[in-house]
Amino acid sequence: MKFKAAPLVASMIVAALSLTACGGGREGTTSTDPSSSGSSSTAAGGFAADATIGVALPWLGTQNWKEAQTLFDSQLTEAGFTPLIQAADNKVPQQQQQIEAMIEQGAEAIVVGPVDGTQLGSVLETAKSSGVLVLGYDRLIENTDAVDGVIQFGNIRTGELQGQALLDGLAAEKGSGPYNIELFAGSPADPNAPKFFEGAMKVLQPKIDDGTLVVVSGQLDFTQAATQDWDNSKAQARMDSLLSGFYSDKKIDGVLAPNDGIARAIITSAEQAGQEIPVTSGLDAENETIAWIASGKQYSTVAKPTEDLVGKTVELIKAAQKGEALPEGDATENNGKVDVPIYQLDPVVVTKANLKEVFANDPERMKLIEENS
Secondary structure, three states: OOOOOOOOOOOHHHHHHOOOOOOOOOOOEOOOOOOOOOOOOOEOOOOOOOOEEEEEEOOOOOHHHHHHHHHHHHHHHHOOOEEEEEEOOOOHHHHHHHHHHHHHOOOOEEEEOOOOOOOOHHHHHHHHHOOOEEEEEOOOOOOOOOOOEEEEEOHHHHHHHHHHHHHHHHHHHOOOOOEEEEEOOOOOOOOHHHHHHHHHHHHHHHHHHOOOEEEOOOOOOHHHHOOHHHOHHHHHHHHHHHHHHHOOOOOOOEEEOOOHHHHHHHHHHHHHOOOOOOEEOOOOOOHHHHHHHHHOOOOEEEEOOHHHHHHHHHHHHHHHHOOOOOOOOOEEEEOOOOEEEEEEEOOEEEEOOOHHHHOOOOHHHHHHHHHHO
């Protein structure tokens, strides 16, 4: 498994805006038949080998999205396409406008990492009517038939790995139970966030029920645990409140954290409150977290290599360019309107024990591991 973190090319968005249109929409694209399971879209006729390919990212506020921007630029260019990549600063109207601009500039395919997967139906239906291939990236696009497939890592599986890593870390670092824990989740606008939480609770709920885990605050629901906009500062403020309200005379042993930034915010809050560092889960294998895991400060993360996700997306675009039907998905998921083919990759848990094995081919992360071990 190969991981890379290339530097951000700051001028790319400006350059992309100046691109001229390169032809009309791709003819013959059909959406997934909602009555079928695992069916693939067709791409009759294909499109030009140097076609403009739009990539609409939600924001660049975390390392994985910055990597996606850089990797889409390099991989699409290497494949002969003309990339048009924009990020929406987590603002739905901005992303809608960016997708509209991509359609107007003749994009033959548009890859969408949605800010909010429920609010893009209208603009994507415009894309569909223009013959544009629409692929969801990392997140499901909901309530529209104007999506040909979604490329992502298994979300329930990711949550299961996070929950199991928390249990394993508690056993390894906090002695015998019961353990005092709290639960954090991602943004309600991200369709992946409740699935991560669902997967984690499949593992954790039985241990809550038998008393091995004690959620001292009693905040067990996704809505209570959610972190608006994946905002680290909001997560830290909630953790501060939990510690002051429920742990003045108790220790906290562990926290379910939905991603690395929130995990680091939780750990910082605990340190500032005079608590021992709790065991946390994580997600995205960010550089700072890799350094923290190597030093023993954070217990785990889940790696979803951006290079693999981008590579699979570009593979599907190349098939459509040649006029080939998209391959059958690994699974399907109903988005509220149709069964969408899901092209699913496998995440991996990362702890101090397997850091060097997982990142053996990543010089940047290997350097961090060596410096912090």
